[in-house]
Amino acid sequence: MTIVKHILPMDIEKESFRIIGEELSKRNIVLPADRADVVMRVIHTTADFDYASSLAFSDGCIEKACTLLKDGVHIITDTNMALSGINKKSLSRLCCEAHCFMADEVVAQEAKKRAVTRAYVSMEKAFEIEAPLIFAVGNAPTALLSLCELMQKGFLPKFVIGVPVGFVNVEASKELLEKTCAEHGVPFIINRGLKGGSTVAAAICNALIYKSLGSRKIP
Numbered sequence: 001m002t003i004v005k006h007i008l009p010m011d012i013e014k015e016s017f018r019i020i021g022e023e024l025s026k027r028n029i030v031l032p033a034d035r036a037d038v039v040m041r042v043i044h045t046t047a048d049f050d051y052a053s054s055l056a057f058s059d060g061c062i063e064k065a066c067t068l069l070k071d072g073v074h075i076i077t078d079t080n081m082a083l084s085g086i087n088k089k090s091l092s093r094l095c096c097e098a099h100c101f102m103a104d105e106v107v108a109q110e111a112k113k114r115a116v117t118r119a120y121v122s123m124e125k126a127f128e129i130e131a132p133l134i135f136a137v138g139n140a141p142t143a144l145l146s147l148c149e150l151m152q153k154g155f156l157p158k159f160v161i162g163v164p165v166g167f168v169n170v171e172a173s174k175e176l177l178e179k180t181c182a183e184h185g186v187p188f189i190i191n192r193g194l195k196g197g198s199t200v201a202a203a204i205c206n207a208l209i210y211k212s213l214g215s216r217k218i219p
Contacts, residue, residue: 016044024052034062038189041207045199054192056178061159061187062211068132068158069094069212075134075205076126077198078102078119078143078164082136085202090209098205101125119143127155136161138201141173148173148180160188161204163196170194 020043024031029052031039042051075091075098077083083100091098101107101122111121119140126133127150135157137143141164147157162177164170174190181188189204 013044020044023049027052029053037211038062038204038207041203042200045203046195046197048195050193050195051191051200054195056190056192058181058187058189061189062208064187065134065159065208066212068134069096069209071132072096073132073134073158074099074126074129075136076100076123076129077201078122078135078137079139079198079201082138082198082201082205085199086136086205087209090206090213094209094212096209099126099129117142120146123147123150132158134159134161134205136201136205138163138165138196138198140164141166141169144173144177145169148176151180151184151186156184157186160186161201162188162190163200163204165194165196165200167194170196 017040020040027049031052035057039052039055042055043049072095075086075096077086077098077100080100080102083098086098088098102118104122104125107118107121107125111118114121117140120142123135123143123146126135135147137160144162144164147160151157160177160181162174164173171193174192178188178190191200
């Protein structure tokens with residue numbers, strides 16, 4: 001039987017990251033220094049060490065994301081779950097904002113009219129914001145397909161986090177996003193394969209936010 005340890009509330013996260021680091025070492029996994037915060041926070045969120053190898057990063061994307069956050073940017077999510085998972089208090093310290101347009105009535109009407117998903121239209125809606133945009137997609141492959149089409153039309157996000165989870169068009173949409181971002185010079189973080197989710201998207205956002213604030217929040 002596993003022994004239950006008494007750990008003070010403020011030490012739980014610290015202990016979690018210690019365990020993650022220990023397990024990575026046992027598996028002989030060495031994370032690149034600039035990406036370690038992101039990967040470890042995703043593992044902390046999911047308890048899934050596959051992310052140590054499946055997360056893919058464009059060159060220099062961590063530094064670029066931090067620069068965007070420090071300069072003020074709007075984060076767009078494809079679910080309210082991802083939106084709720086982003087640390088708003090920390091985000092506000094960077095004078096940044098986060099939005100999700102999935103419940104927007106205009107988005108809903110347009111999606112029904114065109115027989116597409118709300119996620120697809122919500123990506124278009126985001127470009128009405130006159131500010132640099134980071135997209136964090138954790139659920140809908142159609143959101144990534146929409147972003148790819150928008151980039152081909154000249155609407156360029158500043159950064160894309162593409163980690164939808166599921167089975168239908170999930171891998172294809174991530175592959176297309178990686179290709180399209182590379183063509184247009186848009187930095188990205190994606191998770192190859194079927195895994196991902198809103199909690200993963202939020203975890204990546206938070207890791208980048210904490211890093212931008214100079215507080216890694218990882219012991």
